[in-house]
Amino acid sequence: MVNLPEDFINKYNRLLGEEADNFFKSFSKPVQKAYRINPLKDNTSVLDVPDQGQVPYGQWGHFGQVSGHTVAHVTGVVYSQEPSAQFVGEVVHPQPGERVLDLSAAPGGKTTHLASFMQQKGLLWSNEIFMNRAKVLSENVERFGIQNTIVTSHTPAELSAKLPQYFDKILLDAPCSGEGMFRKNETAIQQWHKDFPQELADLQRSILHEAVKMLRPGGQIIYSTCTFAPEEDEQMIAWLTSAYPTLTLNTIEKPAHAHLSDGRPEWADKQYTDGLTTESLTKDSTDLKKTARLWPHLLNGEGHFVAKLSQSKDITLSEAVVAPLNPKKLDRQQQQLVTSFFDDALVDFDLNQRVLTLFGERLYLAPKETPDISGMKILRLGLEIGTFKKKRFEPAHALALALHPEHVAQYFDMTPTQWVDFVHGDVIRTPTKLQKGWVLMIANGNGVGWGRYVEGQIKNFLPKGLRFSVK
Numbered sequence: 001m002v003n004l005p006e007d008f009i010n011k012y013n014r015l016l017g018e019e020a021d022n023f024f025k026s027f028s029k030p031v032q033k034a035y036r037i038n039p040l041k042d043n044t045s046v047l048d049v050p051d052q053g054q055v056p057y058g059q060w061g062h063f064g065q066v067s068g069h070t071v072a073h074v075t076g077v078v079y080s081q082e083p084s085a086q087f088v089g090e091v092v093h094p095q096p097g098e099r100v101l102d103l104s105a106a107p108g109g110k111t112t113h114l115a116s117f118m119q120q121k122g123l124l125w126s127n128e129i130f131m132n133r134a135k136v137l138s139e140n141v142e143r144f145g146i147q148n149t150i151v152t153s154h155t156p157a158e159l160s161a162k163l164p165q166y167f168d169k170i171l172l173d174a175p176c177s178g179e180g181m182f183r184k185n186e187t188a189i190q191q192w193h194k195d196f197p198q199e200l201a202d203l204q205r206s207i208l209h210e211a212v213k214m215l216r217p218g219g220q221i222i223y224s225t226c227t228f229a230p231e232e233d234e235q236m237i238a239w240l241t242s243a244y245p246t247l248t249l250n251t252i253e254k255p256a257h258a259h260l261s262d263g264r265p266e267w268a269d270k271q272y273t274d275g276l277t278t279e280s281l282t283k284d285s286t287d288l289k290k291t292a293r294l295w296p297h298l299l300n301g302e303g304h305f306v307a308k309l310s311q312s313k314d315i316t317l318s319e320a321v322v323a324p325l326n327p328k329k330l331d332r333q334q335q336q337l338v339t340s341f342f343d344d345a346l347v348d349f350d351l352n353q354r355v356l357t358l359f360g361e362r363l364y365l366a367p368k369e370t371p372d373i374s375g376m377k378i379l380r381l382g383l384e385i386g387t388f389k390k391k392r393f394e395p396a397h398a399l400a401l402a403l404h405p406e407h408v409a410q411y412f413d414m415t416p417t418q419w420v421d422f423v424h425g426d427v428i429r430t431p432t433k434l435q436k437g438w439v440l441m442i443a444n445g446n447g448v449g450w451g452r453y454v455e456g457q458i459k460n461f462l463p464k465g466l467r468f469s470v471k
């Protein structure tokens, strides 16, 4: 049983009234584990993760627990994400070809979900303020095989200075007081104190100011938290629409079978939620009912809040123009090495609609929409193709995870035993005749890394940090 802070109990007893009892009982129920299937992969059938039924919204969510050492996880066919968090991506629902910003993106639950909708088309910009967390985000983007994502590590203000009115859709999955995660995460309870939601609300307001600057006329902003706190939810949206009258709240559809709830208009009144008055001034505002709340006592998942707003098409256009990427060209030797890699190893891999560019010694296929990135802290610039090493070119692990078997000249379909050896870092010996050169290593129909075939042996190019022993 979770040990809840007394101030938290008093606050929600007051706010929820008769419903409070069920709400508090939900904290002693087990956390519901879930995952999403990755539609970007060639084979989306999952062999080694339990399927305990579909999450009631979206097409990719299933209940069940994922282990990090399964084929499904290592090949990026599944992403572990609790069910309520899966609703956020459904609300964003980006279209292929759009420019989308995930402003607080680590570790990547929402980014991988948004990429599933975008089908590798358009630009998905995933930013995370903390570099150590941004690295984890970048690894998850790689495993998922996403080709159109730029991963950066900037403050929201640094980003908005570079990308004014740039995005069609912006998700702010905000840093929050995390009350909705109490059941999942003991540390969230320890960090909480009575004034914590208000402190986070101040931070969220400052981030939202920057987010709005990056929204194009007619664009959409989606704001989400994993907390019940009205200060960070209804009060935040009430503030946002009054600070920016050009933003209009949109209705979030709530299919009956999903047990989603409307936002609570009366909770937009801070005097009321602080218990300073018993009659809320905002109780008749129907607009805030358009937002969505996910309550752990009403559905199978943790606590969440989501709001969707549209920017007017008639706002004044920013005078700052965002210049396009100035791709860094290859020298003649690099050009030759890459051409022979593409000719020898790849088949039918669509290089159009993207820009080949060097970033240090690494070669990337950047999304066509990529803006000028000079001076930015970039961790990933679309699809990493490979690295120039003296007089040779080595394909990137990211490329192996993004390619389907039909995109390569030769692949090697591993048996379950060979997969165990491969993820351990071993050489794979095979009587199968292959051409000398790069081989895409396949597990259950999807790429898992590169091998290089020479005389009956496939040398292992799985990055050392990703190797493990299957017990």
Ligand SMILES: C[S@@+](CC[C@H](N)C(=O)[O-])C[C@H]1O[C@@H](n2cnc3c(N)ncnc32)[C@H](O)[C@@H]1O
Residues within 6 Å of the ligand: 103, 104, 105, 106, 107, 108, 109, 110, 111, 128, 129, 130, 133, 155, 156, 173, 174, 175, 176, 203, 207
């Ligand atoms: C709710 S988490 C994001 C979860 C992520 N969207 C996902 O689905 O995996 C909020 C993120 O905000 C980041 N954050 C913390 N302080 C921030 C700030 N001042 N500005 C922007 N982001 C911040 C945190 O590091 C954290 O990664």
